[in-house]
Amino acid sequence: MHRETLQRYMNYLLLLTKLKSEGRATVTSDELAVREGVTGSRVRQDLSALRILGKPRQGYRIADLEILISSMLDILSAKPVALVGIGNLGRALVLSDIWSHAGFDLVALFDNDPALIGTSVAGLPVRDAAIMERFIQEQGIESACLALPADKAQAVADRLVDAGVRALWNFALIDLDVPAGIIVENQRLEQGLMALSFRIAKRNQDIARGPQD
Amino acid sequence: MHRETLQRYMNYLLLLTKLKSEGRATVTSDELAVREGVTGSRVRQDLSALRILGKPRQGYRIADLEILISSMLDILSAKPVALVGIGNLGRALVLSDIWSHAGFDLVALFDNDPALIGTSVAGLPVRDAAIMERFIQEQGIESACLALPADKAQAVADRLVDAGVRALWNFALIDLDVPAGIIVENQRLEQGLMALSFRIAKRNQDIARGPQD
DNA sequence: TAGATTGTTAATCGATTAACAATC
DNA sequence: TAGATTGTTAATCGATTAACAATC
Structure with a gap:
């Protein structure tokens, strides 16, 4: 489609x-x-x-x-999903209600910052990224969200795929390199803003050129 | 285009x-x-x-x-833009480097939470939303980003448009009603996640059906 | 020179619209 | 019944690919 x-x-x-x-x-x-x-x-x-x-x-x-x-x-189901990266963006996503609306059940949060590990967001504990693979394998989690800086995204994606994750929702502005069959849905905030820039420029040009009656 | x-x-x-x-x-x-x-x-x-x-x-x-x-x-320019709503999402956007990459210069932050007003994020002060219209008019700001809950977005959009804003980057899951000529670029995170759900369902169906050799 | 790659026109393909008989 | 709206086929439109002479 x-x-x-x-x-x-x-x-x-x-x-x-x-x-x-x-x-x-x-x-x-x-x-x-x-x-x-x-x-x-x-x-x-x-x-x-x-x-x-x-x-x-x-x-x-x-x-x-x-x-x-x-x-x-398939948004009536509740596919388990893990979120990696509990920065401001990650936190915003955890606190949102999009997961259930889109057919997912957010079941695990991971970060490698010792200051965050053990705290909780929206009732979910932030787990140590060091135990990420094992947890994901044990729970059979097949989807994950990457709310990470671009320079860390590829390494984390590799680990997730090795652990059995087969679908990624990626917020990092980087083209992830994944094996065939692994789905990557890129959420490029930067592109939305660029599209706005283009549309403004275009409108201003149209106005300058004058409306065609 | x-x-x-x-x-x-x-x-x-x-x-x-x-x-x-x-x-x-x-x-x-x-x-x-x-x-x-x-x-x-x-x-x-x-x-x-x-x-x-x-x-x-x-x-x-x-x-x-x-x-x-x-x-x-038109991403080489630096169009001034204001951001309304300094929650986790707003904060993530302020701290990102997307603005300059997409042709914008983030110049003002607004919120109505007294606990936030006067604090600063990435060196920018959070201003009282009560003075939003005046500030935007005085500075001639024509673009704004809405990082707000859906139930507050329309009212804020109305105020911004009245104050002279002509382009909106909207993160709220709501179809904003704006006058003709005002650009709205919706950034629907929920739709990205739904698209992932659909692609997973489709792949699983394809696998179940067996690969056609 | 030989040949890889451009720039552009023609052919194809798929998405969208138009049209209209069927029907509640 | 009359007529508004569906379901579907044919026509149109626009985006993509194919093709190939021009050229560095």
């Missing part, structure tokens, strides 16, 4: 949650479409691909959509 | 930095292509669109590429 298509499904889910909170029970393809900047036709094809059926004159049942999109994304 | 194209340019830049650190002075379109999972043809078209010229048998000069891509993204 194309990355953009995946993004669309996630946006549908976000919109559905909002609509449900407004008391709505059904939604039409055109409604979802305008919010997404796409046509109703595209939305109907997306939903059709998931074998979601709507009814003429009524649209789609929001509850059905939520369940089917959620199960496609 | 398509989002995916923009992403490609940013990835080229990342690769160039790495190549330069390895002492390389030139790079061919095919080299950039394989790293990006695309053909040399696409890379040559991307660079051609930026009026970057290479030389047969040698490729493109890395220094040229860096300057031209950087100036297209």
Whole structure:
């Protein structure tokens, strides 16, 4: 599946949650479409691909959509995940509620700073990175989040993969080198900010050039 | 420009930095292509669109590429930006070096927690959110980053836009409602994690189905 | 010179839109 | 019933690849 298509499904889910909170029970393809900047036709094809059926004159049942999109994304499960690096970013992630929303269960925190080891964040103890491999093997953890500086990320990734981790959520601005079959999802904050910079520059150019009536 | 194209340019830049650190002075379109999972043809078209010229048998000069891509993204400038919300995430962002790399100069921090106001992070004072509008107007700040909970983001965005901010980098999981012409770049951490969940599910299905030889 | 690589045009592919009969 | 909206096929559009003459 194309990355953009995946993004669309996630946006549908976000919109559905909002609509449900407004008391709505059904939604039409055109409604979802305008919010997404796409046509109703595209939305109907997306939903059709998931074998979601709507009814003429009524649209789609929001509850059905939520369940089917959620199960496609596999976010109804609770895959155990470990987080390495309890700096400010790591701490923010631990305290957030994204894990359960995205189908994960944050079960272990690791750091190598003696001042942090033994403390706890959101009720989870910070464990010594020295025992990371053993803990991950014993618990059968297959996913991990790297909230580390770029210069430490590769070494930690290598250790995690050796211990059995098969999917990484990487915040370090570095292209991790991993064996085939290991999934790396890069969360590049820097790129989001660069994209903003580009869009500002583009808008300013458009304004300078004058609007075309 | 398509989002995916923009992403490609940013990835080229990342690769160039790495190549330069390895002492390389030139790079061919095919080299950039394989790293990006695309053909040399696409890379040559991307660079051609930026009026970057290479030389047969040698490729493109890395220094040229860096300057031209950087100036297209406008990341060589230093646009003043304010950050609102000095929680763990805000703190992580302040302490990172992404701002200057992406063409911004972080000049002001705001929060409404009395315990934080007056303290400083990375040498920058945390200011009272009550004086936010005035400060932003006086300094002519046109960009801001929202590192806030979803339930506070819309109200703060409204105040910022009223004060003259025209571009927002939003970390809250909410679709901000802003006037036409105001740019919002959403940084949805939750979506990155959901994408990982989906990719894991898909890989596991593929393995279960067996590899097609 | 020979040949590796560019710059660019034409061909292909896939995603999006348009269209419309089916239907609740 | 009438008509709004679906589900699906065909048409369009744009991005990517292929191809190849130009050239350093």
